[in-house]
Amino acid sequence: MEIWIIAGIYAFLIFIAGIVILFFPAKRKIGAILTSAGMLLLVSSIIGVIVSFSHYQQVQNEVFNYSSTASNQAVDETKTYQVNYEDTADNFKRKITSVTVEKKETYSTVEGKSVPGSITLALEITNNADKTLETYPNQGQLEANKMEINGGDAVLSEFEKTEIEPGKTVEGKIVFPVEKLDKVSDITWISYSFLSYLKDSSTPLTTETGKIELK
Structure with a gap:
């Protein structure tokens, strides 16, 4: 999950940089490329964070259920x-x-x-x-x-x-x-x-x- 968060931060910075460069007529082509690339990378990072969080929650639930079952078996x-x-x-x-x-x-x-x-x-x-x-x-x-x-x-x-x-x-x-x-x-x-x-x-x-x- 940490990798996707870091990637999202860089994507956001690239996107902002592209927006800024768009204000310079001579470099609008580069700005457009950076904006598109930043947007694509940002969307990918968001999806990666969601998938990673979902997997983390699933693992946590499995650990909790296993612990509860083992505890109940030990007590009763x-x-x-x-x-x-x-x-x-x-x-x-x-x-x-x-x-x-x-x-x-x-x-x-x-x-x-x-x-x-x-x-x-x-x-x-x-x-x-x-x-x-x-x-x-x-x-x-x-x-x-x-x-x-x-x-x-x-x-x-x-x-x-x-x-x-x-x-x-x-x-x-x-x-x-x-x-x-x-x-x-x-x-x-x-x-x-x-x-x-x-x-x-x-x-x-x-x-x-x-x-x-x-x-």
């Missing part, structure tokens, strides 16, 4: 895996129906900072015993590919009830903020454990899922 990446984990030992049933891995900036109240993602478990607990069950799934431990997380985030999680009466079922979500996550597909399995107690008993009832493959 979520995948939910349907799982079928169920354990009925110790007179109460625990069931995990899904695991959601999300690559998105999340504020961890446990760490007091933003982290790049989270793993969420959809959990259901049914008390089949004849005593009240005291359970603490949000204080459990989650293991996944090359990571170990002690305790879910109490603010982000939706599983507040810790006492379940006989015959009752409670369900909710446990959210574990993840400090390092490049992409959702990096998480291919999880393992989850937590403690529960029957009322007036100090004997822990341990839940250990073992490795749950995500696919």
Whole structure:
């Protein structure tokens, strides 16, 4: 674009020079040639500037669209895996129906900072015993590919009830903020454990899922 602008300036000067020379009868022929040449060069320069500007705008739009697409892909990446984990030992049933891995900036109240993602478990607990069950799934431990997380985030999680009466079922979500996550597909399995107690008993009832493959 700069070349066409410079050419336009010279064309304008040549055109003006031709106009001035036209006032001298002896040199009117030269003035006419310079005026015509300056006019043609000026028109060509204007066309060149318009074409160059159009091309520049097109390149800018392509860069902007690419950046926006890449940014959106990096921020919003979520995948939910349907799982079928169920354990009925110790007179109460625990069931995990899904695991959601999300690559998105999340504020961890446990760490007091933003982290790049989270793993969420959809959990259901049914008390089949004849005593009240005291359970603490949000204080459990989650293991996944090359990571170990002690305790879910109490603010982000939706599983507040810790006492379940006989015959009752409670369900909710446990959210574990993840400090390092490049992409959702990096998480291919999880393992989850937590403690529960029957009322007036100090004997822990341990839940250990073992490795749950995500696919």
